[in-house]
Amino acid sequence: MKKFNNKNGTLYIIPTPIGNLNDITKRAIKIFKKVDIITTENIQHTNILLKKLKIKKKMFNMQIFNEKKQSKKIIKKLKQKKNIAIVSNAGTPLINDPGYYLIKLCYLNKIKIIPLPGPCAAITALIASGMSSNKFCYEGFLPKKKKKRIKIIKKIKKETRTTILYESPKRIIKCIKDIKKIMGNKKKITLAKELTKKWEKIKKNTTKNILKWLKKNKKNRKGEITIIIKGYKKKKKKKINKKIFKLFNILKKYLKFNKLIKIISKIYKIKKNKLYKKILKYRDKKI
Known part of the structure; x- marks a missing residue:
């Protein structure tokens, strides 16, 4: 058991709404009011939420390029008995966002970590996908380069669990084309975009039909996109009677x-x- 040093502050991992600001929890609001500093991936974006909550706090910006440098600064503040909250651009921190290095340093320095439950696009999309949710795997964003992307899709093809992916509007057409090419026209997928917002769309269909829908209108490709891929079913070998x-x-x-x-x-x-x-x-x- 890791013993924490009571002389240090506490790091709170706080999920924030993925679209609808009303999804913020009472506990998250309480912690925001309590902490001395908020470290965030996007100060301007986090400010929109804090203004709605009528909360003013000192903020640190932490992104992938400055994660190590900022994490060391945050550890110093925590050692000065400052309570700090980490948030991402939206959703649950550390899921495809900076923060892993900071958590690692907290354990090394015996700093207490308190995670809060809350919004996550991957889980929200999964439970609405109409696909098996008792066993699943998360792949995050596929690589930008085609060769690397295809290599991963080929591995996913034989994955028996439901697979969750994130994709950007710029690459969504290329991504679905590659999935269609490798997994076939009839492969069942669910595409969830702009979850919790008023223009939320959740579509379950074949790769062929989803691709047609995406090409039909530019609006269909806008916003945050989550892709859920049905798990591979092994074909049973028929025994000859x-x-x-x-x-x-x-x-x-x-x-x-x-x-x-x-x-x-x-x-x-x-x-x-x-x-x-x-x-x-x-x-x-x-x-």
């Missing part, structure tokens, strides 16, 4: 082998190549 071998034994006296294969494949609706191999194995065993 014993009745087929019985029929083969009866008819082999009267028909040539190739003609017999054609007849049996039509009766039982089995591919000729598959039946041919199975019958050969069966015949060889009997010989």
